[in-house]
Amino acid sequence: MSLAISPAYCVATYRCYDEKADFHKKATGIAVGLTVGSWTELPEARKAEMEKHLGRVVGVDVHEPSAGEPASARYADIRIAYPDMNFSRDIPALLVTVFGKLSMDGRIKLIDLAFSESFLSAFPGPRFGIEGVRNLLGVHDRPLLMSIFKSVIGHDLPALREQFYQQALGGVDLIKDDEILFENPLTPIEKRVELCMQAAAEAERETGQKLLYAANLTGPTFGLVEQAKKAINAGANALLFNVLAYGFDALSELSRHPDINVPLMAHPSLAGALYPSPYHGIAANVLLGKLMRLAGADLVLFPSPYGSVVMPKEENMAIKEALLTTEAADYIYGAPASSHGQVPLAASFPVPSAGIHPGLVPLILRDFGGQVVVNAGGGVHGHPMGAAAGGRAFRQAIDGRQAGVPLREYAADGHPELQEAIDAWGIKE
Numbered sequence: 028m029s030l031a032i033s034p035a036y037c038v039a040t041y042r043c044y045d046e047k048a049d050f051h052k053k054a055t056g057i058a059v060g061l062t063v064g065s066w067t068e069l070p071e072a073r074k075a076e077m078e079k080h081l082g083r084v085v086g087v088d089v090h091e092p093s094a095g096e097p098a099s100a101r102y103a104d105i106r107i108a109y110p111d112m113n114f115s116r117d118i119p120a121l122l123v124t125v126f127g128k129l130s131m132d133g134r135i136k137l138i139d140l141a142f143s144e145s146f147l148s149a150f151p152g153p154r155f156g157i158e159g160v161r162n163l164l165g166v167h168d169r170p171l172l173m174s175i176f177k178s179v180i181g182h183d184l185p186a187l188r189e190q191f192y193q194q195a196l197g198g199v200d201l202i203k204d205d206e207i208l209f210e211n212p213l214t215p216i217e218k219r220v221e222l223c224m225q226a227a228a229e230a231e232r233e234t235g236q237k238l239l240y241a242a243n244l245t246g247p248t249f250g251l252v253e254q255a256k257k258a259i260n261a262g263a264n265a266l267l268f269n270v271l272a273y274g275f276d277a278l279s280e281l282s283r284h285p286d287i288n289v290p291l292m293a294h295p296s297l298a299g300a301l302y303p304s305p306y307h308g309i310a311a312n313v314l315l316g317k318l319m320r321l322a323g324a325d326l327v328l329f330p331s332p333y334g335s336v337v338m339p340k341e342e343n344m345a346i347k348e349a350l351l352t353t354e355a356a357d358y359i360y361g362a363p364a365s366s367h368g369q370v371p372l373a374a375s376f377p378v379p380s381a382g383i384h385p386g387l388v389p390l391i392l393r394d395f396g397g398q399v400v401v402n403a404g405g406g407v408h409g410h411p412m413g414a415a416a417g418g419r420a421f422r423q424a425i426d427g428r429q430a431g432v433p434l435r436e437y438a439a440d441g442h443p444e445l446q447e448a449i450d451a452w453g454i455k456e
């Protein structure tokens with residue numbers, strides 16, 4: 028089945044607030060201003076040449092304030108189609124085209140992106156995706172569990188190794204570096220990876236469980252590939268990456284590099300500068316959903332609706348959908364909703380995070396289902412019986428919910444680590 032539309036377009040949807048603007052005029056201004064620059068003043072012959080470069084208004088839905096709402100609540104959702112031929116097939120070119128200058132022009136937020144089939148075909152997407160990560164771990168029948176190093180700055184290698192070992196003993200599937208652990212003389216990446224992977228092997232002999240360690244990939248942009256190779260040669264079997272600090276293109280390059288053959292985990296640092304305002308920035312489903320998946324993140328962290336850094340549930344579910352959907356119409360402009368076409372990108376693991384403790388597991392599994400990574404730092408290390416018990420408490424919470432047993436009941440039935448966690452942090456159901 029061909030979904031190709033000639034010429035090909037990528038489509039941006041904006042929510043634009045204005046008390047009195049003519050939104051149709053505004054839409055035309057965007058479509059022309061961000062493509063050919065001016066239109067009506069062009070001579071007819073020039074117009075014919077420029078036609079293929081001209082942006083198109085494909086939708087303007089105006090929402091007038093209802094009774095009781097202030098005039099400032101007036102907005103329109105504006106959809107503009109941008110011809111592919113105006114930009115190269117990379118994320119920086121797309122973003123500068125659809126939301127470069129426009130991002131600074133009043134109360135306007137980029138709320139969705141759909142790609143042309145040909146633009147999308149330039150991106151291999153996640154190399155591993157959910158299936159690949161599960162294959163590496165040999166775990167296919169339950170949500171995964173990850174713990175985060177905590178309190179790492181100023182610690183030496185033996186301290187870090189011990190912290191890693193305790194986390195691993197608790198039965199977690201993944202351990203990630205803290206995103207603020209940069210290259211440093213006390214715990215340089217090669218040494219830290221070597222020691223932590225030894226600790227992982229030692230713990231595996233106890234638990235029988237495989238483990239991925241996402242070491243934080245840091246340093247100057249042009250040195251990232253070398254740094255990643257160093258970590259992988261030392262035994263790293265995953266990498267954490269602060270995508271927004273470097274830009275989506277850096278992730279995209281890493282994900283398609285032949286020597287960087289380990290899962291890439293995207294950290295959301297800086298995202299709070301971009302998605303939370305209703306009036307400005309880039310919506311979370313685009314920023315932490317579609318663009319992360321397009322750029323090749325195998326796992327994507329983001330704040331949950333339940334923990335210490337809270338994101339509204341609706342936005343959370345929209346990220347989940349963007350990372351998991353297989354429906355072509357969600358990604359490809361012009362794909363009919365009923366086409367049963369597939370998104371040509373592997374699904375990325377959603378990792379709702381921040382302030383997560385075992386008593387939140389029922390909510391996480393209710394909202395995310397089985398394809399999720401439960402992730403905690405403080406909720407593992409702060410367990411009253413220690414970090415290994417913290418991991419076990421989470422595994423028990425997951426097992427209990429998978430068995431359909433209420434958490435309190437499961438804890439009381441011979442799961443003291445879970446019981447301690449509930450006593451410390453409670454349950455939200």
Ligand SMILES: CSCCC(=O)C(=O)COP(=O)(O)O
Nearest residue numbers: 329330380381382403404405
């Ligand atoms: C805001 S999502 C990133 C979560 C994260 O990296 C983290 O360290 C959370 O730690 P916590 O102790 O809150 O589980």
